[in-house]
Amino acid sequence: xxxxxxxxxxxxxxxxxxxxxxxxxxxxxxxxxxxxxxxxxxxxxxxxxxxxxxxxxxxxxxxxxxxxxxxxxxxxxxxxxxxxxxxxxxxxxxxxxxxxxxxxxxxxxxxxxxxxxxxxxxxxxxxxxxxxxxxxxxxxxxxxxxxxxxxxxxxxxxxxxxxxxxxxxxxxxxxxxxxxxxxxxxxxxxxxxxxxxxxxxxxxxxxxxxxxxxxxxxxxxxxxxxxxxxxxxxxxxxxxxxxxxxxxxxxxxxxxxxxxxxxxxxxxxxxxxxxxxxxxxxxxxxxxxxxxxxxxxxxxxxxxxxxxxxxxxxxxxxxxxxxxxxxxxxxxxxxxxxxxxxxxxxxxxxxxxxxxxxxxxxxxxxxxxxxxxxxxxxxxxxxxxxxxxxxxxxxx
Amino acid sequence: xxxxxxxxxxxxxxxxxxxxxxxxxxxxxxxxxxxxxxxxxxxxxxxxxxxxxxxxxxxxxxxxxxxxxxxxxxxxxxxxxxxxxxxxxxxxxxxxxxxxxxxxxxxxxxxxxxxxxxxxxxxxxxxxxxxxxxxxxxxxxxxxxxxxxxxxxxxxxxxxxxxxxxxxxxxxxxxxxxxxxxxxxxxxxxxxxxxxxxxxxxxxxxxxxxxxxxxxxxxxxxxxxxxxxxxxxxxxxxxxxxxxxxxxxxx
Numbered sequence: 001x002x003x004x005x006x007x008x009x010x011x012x013x014x015x016x017x018x019x020x021x022x023x024x025x026x027x028x029x030x031x032x033x034x035x036x037x038x039x040x041x042x043x044x045x046x047x048x049x050x051x052x053x054x055x056x057x058x059x060x061x062x063x064x065x066x067x068x069x070x071x072x073x074x075x076x077x078x079x080x081x082x083x084x085x086x087x088x089x090x091x092x093x094x095x096x097x098x099x100x101x102x103x104x105x106x107x108x109x110x111x112x113x114x115x116x117x118x119x120x121x122x123x124x125x126x127x128x129x130x131x132x133x134x135x136x137x138x139x140x141x142x143x144x145x146x147x148x149x150x151x152x153x154x155x156x157x158x159x160x161x162x163x164x165x166x167x168x169x170x171x172x173x174x175x176x177x178x179x180x181x182x183x184x185x186x187x188x189x190x191x192x193x194x195x196x197x198x199x200x201x202x203x204x205x206x207x208x209x210x211x212x213x214x215x216x217x218x219x220x221x222x223x224x225x226x227x228x229x230x231x232x233x234x235x236x237x238x239x240x241x242x243x244x245x246x247x248x249x250x251x252x253x254x255x256x257x258x259x260x261x262x263x264x265x266x267x268x269x270x271x272x273x274x275x276x277x278x279x280x281x282x283x284x285x286x287x288x289x290x291x292x293x294x295x296x297x298x299x300x301x302x303x304x305x306x307x308x309x310x311x312x313x314x315x316x317x318x319x320x321x322x323x324x325x326x327x328x329x330x331x332x333x334x335x336x337x338x339x340x341x342x343x344x345x346x347x348x349x350x351x352x353x354x355x356x357x358x359x360x361x362x363x364x365x366x367x368x369x370x371x372x373x374x375x376x377x378x379x380x381x382x383x384x385x386x387x388x389x390x391x392x393x394x395x396x
Numbered sequence: 397x398x399x400x401x402x403x404x405x406x407x408x409x410x411x412x413x414x415x416x417x418x419x420x421x422x423x424x425x426x427x428x429x430x431x432x433x434x435x436x437x438x439x440x441x442x443x444x445x446x447x448x449x450x451x452x453x454x455x456x457x458x459x460x461x462x463x464x465x466x467x468x469x470x471x472x473x474x475x476x477x478x479x480x481x482x483x484x485x486x487x488x489x490x491x492x493x494x495x496x497x498x499x500x501x502x503x504x505x506x507x508x509x510x511x512x513x514x515x516x517x518x519x520x521x522x523x524x525x526x527x528x529x530x531x532x533x534x535x536x537x538x539x540x541x542x543x544x545x546x547x548x549x550x551x552x553x554x555x556x557x558x559x560x561x562x563x564x565x566x567x568x569x570x571x572x573x574x575x576x577x578x579x580x581x582x583x584x585x586x587x588x589x590x591x592x593x594x595x596x597x598x599x600x601x602x603x604x605x606x607x608x609x610x611x612x613x614x615x616x617x618x619x620x621x622x623x624x625x626x627x628x629x630x631x632x633x634x635x636x637x638x639x640x641x642x643x644x645x646x647x
């Protein structure tokens with residue numbers, strides 16, 4: 001196709017494009033679905049992180065001490081900012097755990113005597129492992145008890161002229177070398193997947209309506225009788241469907257960026273690195289993907305038997321790539337740079353990088369976007385062929 | 397002129413059209429009469445270029461829909477059987493979109509829209525979205541869509557199905573006016589009085605073939621029947637003994 005014919009083809013397609021856009025943007029159901037999901041996930045993410053931080057900061061392990069008078073040193077030193085210790089004279093561990101305590105620490109009757117005789121007295125830790133807080137409570141208390149135990153050992157060895165290092169051939173110290181950005185990557189890892197999912201969901205209703213819906217309403221046939229090529233019909237429909245999908249992802253990006261100031265990112269160790277430039281880049285890279293998702297959804301809907309069948313097929317279609325992206329994320333697979341040429345995988349990596357302020361290569365972004373657009377062109381040609389199928393007509 | 401020459405068509409091994417041949421002369425109304433399943437819709441779809449014939453040739457004017465569908469579509473107006481409208485567009489937007497797709501623009505477009513608006517009495521519907529339109533209103537809009545670019549050939553597939561008296565009268569008036577203006581009209585129908593009144597020529601189709609062609613009078617003379625319905629039955633299903641007429645039934 002020469003450039004002149006191509007431009008003429010686009011001009012000829014303009015009224016059809018107008019029709020498709022009017023129909024898509026006047027479909028209240030599709031619009032509500034696109035807008036609601038786009039706004040819902042950033043709000044949920046903001047709410048979720050706030051709740052998580054609030055829960056973490058307010059989380060104090062409540063410890064009940066039974067027989068505290070037998071172990072005054074432990075009773076005094078056990079309390080810490082995250083351990084609230086209550087001394088009780090008596091009580092049944094099961095009942096205390098069913099009540100307001102996360103863990104019960106009980107000293108044996110002969111604790112004091114055996115402690116003084118260096119005979120390792122018993123300390124009982126009661127937990128209810130069916131409670132979600134039990135693991136954290138046990139870990140907190142054991143860490144604290146371990147530190148106290150180490151202190152007593154050191155004192156006893158020192159008193160006997162033995163160097164404490166004799167019983168500690170090495171010391172383990174953990175150093176966290178993660179940067180705020182890389183810690184943020186873990187938390188924000190879900191965001192690219194959700195942004196891509198928004199695109200799929202925002203496109204879905206319009207894609208089904210403009211293909212399987214038109215076929216079912218018997219309005220596709222008059223369209224096929226117009227002097228327009230198949231590629232023009234599919235392109236117009238793709239642009240209209242993609243416009244809604246793109247709107248959805250832009251709204252989601254905007255809402256996400258707008259909500260960032262109210263999200264407790266600092267508390268989560270995340271440095272706010274999203275700039276105006278990266279937000280614009282996110283919007284731009286979503287456009288070719290929106291076109292690809294739209295044309296693939298239209299292709300699938302055209303080959304389905306009915307409107308309902310199309311909805312079912314597209315629902316499955318949107319889950320499959322997202323599961324793949326999530327698996328890649330969970331598996332923490334280190335992909336070669338050339339994987340950025342693959343749509344979805346590339347988009348996930350770019351979005352993640354732009355969100356957390358990591359460097360994203362413009363060359364790879366451009367190349368990957370061009371590959372996506374190439375696939376869009378191929379899919380449009382396949383769609384044009386699909387329009388020639390005889391079983392597309394209502395009653396052949 | 398529409399010329400159909402020895403076309404054959406099968407769907408899934410079942411033959412629908414067998415060496416079908418006929419001509420539709422310019423400036424005339426030709427009716428394609430056939431029972432359900434006779435192959436009328438398939439034939440009309442091949443003429444429009446929506447389906448490909450397995451063999452044979454079709455010419456609409458001088459264009460073959462199989463090799464040059466765009467040229468055919470520019471000179472065709474088609475009103476399909478039970479076709480849907482775009483329910484989120486107003487009548488004006490709907491007709492404007494189709495007129496523009498046919499290449500109309502500017503003052504010509506406006507003139508074409510005004511013309512169909514007046515001819516088909518669309519004033520009351522003009523700025524309404526088509527959702528909830530009655531069958532008659534839908535037909536008017538479909539007909540307006542088929543006529544807005546002034547096609548040389550008009551094809552209608554069962555156009556009177558489900559229409560009330562006023563809509564049928566408007567359709568009839570419109571078709572007669574178009575014939576007077578030189579438009580070639582081919583329509584399929586089951587309704588004998590409609591066919592008898594409107595058509596200059598009738599093609600009777602049965603089992604994918606033309607089994608009779610001529611004016612209603614010629615068909616009556618050929619079959620020895622007194623009315624088109626009897627002629628159709630005789631041609632499509634073979635000669636049958638005349639049934640005793642029920643008292644009060646029109647002859």
